[in-house]
Amino acid sequence: MDDLDGDLLETLRSVQWRLRRSAHGDVDDLGITPAQGRVLRVVGRCEQPPRMGEVAVRLHIAPRSLTDLADPLERAGLLRRTPDPGNRRSVLLELTAAGASVLEELRRRSRATATGALGVLPVEDRRRLLELLRTVEGALADPVR
Helix, strand or coil, rough: CHHHHHHHHHHHHHHHHHHHHHCCCCCCCCCCCHHHHHHHHHHHHHCCCHHHHHHHHHHHHCCHHHHHHHHHHHHHHCCEEEEEECCCCEEEEEEEEEHHHHHHHHHHHHHHHHHHHHHCCHHHHHHHHHHHHHHHHHHCCCCCC
């Protein structure tokens, strides 16, 4: 029996895993783990320094797990914690200049991986794939975006 939806889901998972591993699998040379790289990405996407709780929600992890990821990033000088002036019980996260530099390298690696992997498709097919994936993403309605 044909299981189109199951096959699509498994293929998407496989592609996502391979892309992530290719772009970020070996980040030891940057002094971070792939999970720490995801923290830098989330913080780097925010226009204003986000609260730690917001970052944990975006990463779909417990706040304690975020603390375990943020501690070494702060010790390495890649991330800074500051008190939230609007809520003294909250802590904001912001990238340092060194953290922004590491994030830019992560982004460069991601772009190179995407170019290599997706370059097998013509530009119009890539545009259509992006459109289709955004439609699916919208249907999943993650409330944190």
